[in-house]
Amino acid sequence: MAKIEIRDLTKIFGPAPEKALAMVRDGRPKDEIYKRTRHAVGVNRATFDVDEGEIVVVMGLSGSGKSTLVRCLNRLIEPTDGTVRIDGTDVTTLSVKDLRALRQRTFGMVFQNFALFPHRTVLENAAYGLEVMGPPRLDKSTRRDKAAQALARVGLGGWEAARPGQLSGGMQQRVGLARALALDPDILLMDEAFSALDPLIRRDMQDELLRLQDDVRKTIVFISHDLDEALKIGDRIVLMRDGAVVQVGTPEDILTSPADDYVARFVADVDIARVLTAGTVMKRSEAVAVLGVDGPRTALRKMRNHAIATLFVLDRNHKLVGLVTADDIAEHMAGGERDLAVIMRTDITTVSTDTPASELIPLMAGLPHPLAVTDERGRLAGVIVRGLLLGALAERGGNA
Amino acid sequence: MEVTNMMNMTGVPNMMGLPGLADMTGNFPRIPLGQWLEAAIDFLVTHLAPATRAFSAVTESGLNLLEAGLDALPPLLVIALVGLAAWRVTRKVGLGAFAVGGLALVWNMGLWQATMSTLALVLVATLLAVLVGIPLGIAAAMSDRARAVVMPVLDVMQTMPAFVYLIPAIPFFGLGKVAAVFATVIFAMPPAIRFTCLGIRQVPAELVECAEAFGTGRFQRLVKLELPLAAPTMLAGVNQTVMLALSMVVIAAMIGARGLGGEVWKAIQRLEMGNGFEAGIGIVIVAICLDRILQHVGKRVGS
Numbered sequence: 001m002a003k004i005e006i007r008d009l010t011k012i013f014g015p016a017p018e019k020a021l022a023m024v025r026d027g028r029p030k031d032e033i034y035k036r037t038r039h040a041v042g043v044n045r046a047t048f049d050v051d052e053g054e055i056v057v058v059m060g061l062s063g064s065g066k067s068t069l070v071r072c073l074n075r076l077i078e079p080t081d082g083t084v085r086i087d088g089t090d091v092t093t094l095s096v097k098d099l100r101a102l103r104q105r106t107f108g109m110v111f112q113n114f115a116l117f118p119h120r121t122v123l124e125n126a127a128y129g130l131e132v133m134g135p136p137r138l139d140k141s142t143r144r145d146k147a148a149q150a151l152a153r154v155g156l157g158g159w160e161a162a163r164p165g166q167l168s169g170g171m172q173q174r175v176g177l178a179r180a181l182a183l184d185p186d187i188l189l190m191d192e193a194f195s196a197l198d199p200l201i202r203r204d205m206q207d208e209l210l211r212l213q214d215d216v217r218k219t220i221v222f223i224s225h226d227l228d229e230a231l232k233i234g235d236r237i238v239l240m241r242d243g244a245v246v247q248v249g250t251p252e253d254i255l256t257s258p259a260d261d262y263v264a265r266f267v268a269d270v271d272i273a274r275v276l277t278a279g280t281v282m283k284r285s286e287a288v289a290v291l292g293v294d295g296p297r298t299a300l301r302k303m304r305n306h307a308i309a310t311l312f313v314l315d316r317n318h319k320l321v322g323l324v325t326a327d328d329i330a331e332h333m334a335g336g337e338r339d340l341a342v343i344m345r346t347d348i349t350t351v352s353t354d355t356p357a358s359e360l361i362p363l364m365a366g367l368p369h370p371l372a373v374t375d376e377r378g379r380l381a382g383v384i385v386r387g388l389l390l391g392a393l394a395e396r397g398g399n400a
Numbered sequence: 401m402e403v404t405n406m407m408n409m410t411g412v413p414n415m416m417g418l419p420g421l422a423d424m425t426g427n428f429p430r431i432p433l434g435q436w437l438e439a440a441i442d443f444l445v446t447h448l449a450p451a452t453r454a455f456s457a458v459t460e461s462g463l464n465l466l467e468a469g470l471d472a473l474p475p476l477l478v479i480a481l482v483g484l485a486a487w488r489v490t491r492k493v494g495l496g497a498f499a500v501g502g503l504a505l506v507w508n509m510g511l512w513q514a515t516m517s518t519l520a521l522v523l524v525a526t527l528l529a530v531l532v533g534i535p536l537g538i539a540a541a542m543s544d545r546a547r548a549v550v551m552p553v554l555d556v557m558q559t560m561p562a563f564v565y566l567i568p569a570i571p572f573f574g575l576g577k578v579a580a581v582f583a584t585v586i587f588a589m590p591p592a593i594r595f596t597c598l599g600i601r602q603v604p605a606e607l608v609e610c611a612e613a614f615g616t617g618r619f620q621r622l623v624k625l626e627l628p629l630a631a632p633t634m635l636a637g638v639n640q641t642v643m644l645a646l647s648m649v650v651i652a653a654m655i656g657a658r659g660l661g662g663e664v665w666k667a668i669q670r671l672e673m674g675n676g677f678e679a680g681i682g683i684v685i686v687a688i689c690l691d692r693i694l695q696h697v698g699k700r701v702g703s
Contacts, residue, residue, distance in 0.1 A: 074613060076609060076612055076613055099615075100615040100617065101615065103612075103613060103614060103615035104614065104615035105615075107613065109610070109613040109614070111606060111609075111610055113606055115606045115607055115609070115610035117607060117610075117625065118629070119628045128624075129614040129615075131624070132614055132615060132616045132617070132620050132624065133615070134615070179614075183614075189613075
């Protein structure tokens with residue numbers, strides 16, 4: 001079961017949405033509905049899941065309904081129709097009291113313009129959520145400790161006594177993030193959280209968020225109008241237009257198989273080389289030699305069978321330990337050497353699966369053999385040959 | 401022909417010479433608005449007697465206590481304290497010096513007791529106006545319905561000439577200080593209500609939304625977010641209330657409030673121009689001291 005299940009979520013703005021809702025269900029376009037009923041469709045039957053521990057970026061131009069959508073999740077905006085299930089519980093039918101408890105314990109929210117309380121210190125801001133929490137509530141010193149920990153986590157240790165007005169935009173948003181994290185909520189809702197920041201600061205904050213996410217593993221719904229941001233931080237992207245979800249997929253899905261012209265135009269400007277990673281362009285290695293199992297003669301036969309001139313050598317745990325070339329083997333076999341461990345080269349270049357394609361190009365340039373891609377435990381995940389990389393970039397219309 | 405000419409010339413119908421018109425006006429009986437209001441006030445006076453008596457007793461004793469207390473303080477000490485307060489709060493030496501010089505002048509003119517009496521009236525009236533006004537302002541901010549009731553009433557209250565408030569005060573409380581305080585409270589309350597309501601409604605929507613997102617309750621929102629952010633605006637309202645109270649306390653001399661207003665009123669009746677202006681200058685000095693100090697208190701809270 002997904003952490004958040006959103007089904008046919010619809011928001012219509014206006015005093016009497018019934019007629020407009022019927023038109024939405026008939027699939028009438030937003031403009032026509034507005035002309036006929038004077039009701040604006042904010043979100044149009046949005047349906048998607050968010051899995052535990054993933055970052056889903058809801059993306060679209062302004063007016064596409066993404067901010068409305070995220071506010072429907074904790075009912076800051078009351079949805080007109082559809083359901084939102086969190087851990088299986090339908091949020092849309094909760095009583096006022098249960099909704100408050102849900103907001104206090106399950107959601108942390110970060111806002112575009114920070115929304116810090118100017119009359120409170122940084123520490124008091126970070127402790128706000130814990131302070132308004134219904135019983136059982138933590139005592140004051142515990143609340144302060146937790147708030148201070150959250151501040152330290154976002155790199156603001158030592159600023160506890162400052163007022164928000166004394167901080168730069170980037171620091172203010174760190175306070176906003178700490179305020180949400182202090183609650184240790186399951187879900188973080190981030191509404192254009194970095195959009196108000198300078199590009200450089202924004203990039204820092206994105207890195208910071210990804211680093212934090214490695215530690216805390218929250219379920220994050222992140223709103224953005226910036227495709228680069230979405231591609232960088234999103235495990236999956238939900239693309240919205242006119243209130244409707246146009247496409248849901250991984251960044252690579254969105255780039256390589258856009259669902260329609262709208263998405264295609266959206267992604268047309270993206271520097272593909274920066275977005276594609278070693279993991280997406282690599283292929284499975286056709287053959288490997290295993291240390292202690294395969295001798296030089298077997299290795300040579302494998303190369304011949306696959307018409308390749310090099311072979312990666314793994315140990316019994318599938319860990320990459322080296323590389324042998326046909327020439328080296330031929331040379332050593334003349335000298336009677338039977339052990340691959342002696343013959344193989346160990347000074348090989350490897351990259352990890354998430355290395356961007358743009359960094360692969362210079363690496364590949366001077367390499368006479370394929371590039372090995374390893375996973376986090378050093379096992380061989382795949383190989384990249386030069387033609388494969390360039391082909392992938394060309395095929396996806398990259399301007400690298 | 402002649403009739404219309406006369407009408408056009410004077411603009412007023414000549415009743416004596418025009419029996420026809422007199423008949424016509426006779427067909428529109430005068431609406432006895434004044435009588436109705438009188439009846440209403442009579443009704444209230446009779447039925448609210450226990451409440452007005454209690455209010456009267458509490459206000460009178462509080463007022464007397466405060467007046468006696470202020471009077472018992474040596475003038476030099478009061479002058480020094482007010483001067484120090486003016487200087488410390490505004491961080492302006494000039495204002496401190498003005499307060500010391502001004503109050504010394506008041507003392508010198510033999511108006512010290514009258515000034516203390518006026519100050520006591522202003523303080524008590526302000527306290528009551530704030531005690532009633534701020535909750536009303538909060539109610540008007542939190543509920544659109546309350547606002548729809550309160551705001552038109554305030555409009556009427558503020559358009560009504562100040563003297564008019566003296567009239568109902570007399571049947572309720574008789575001539576004297578309590579009636580003066582009552583009229584002053586009514587007259588001085590609107591800014592306390594308006595500014596409180598305004599201050600709360602001015603809290604940025606995104607902060608309110610953020611509070612909501614963290615599951616803040618309505619009362620928590622008021623205490624933790626709205627009142628602290630509205631405080632500077634509310635204090636500006638209190639400042640206005642004090643100023644209005646001061647002006648009304650002077651007018652209320654007509655129904656028996658003594659103090660500086662009483663001195664002015666006496667001077668008017670006896671055509672003593674010099675004494676009247678002296679008391680007037682005393683009022684200005686008190687007003688400037690109160691206004692400047694309170695304004696700076698408001699700024700302090702705001703920053």
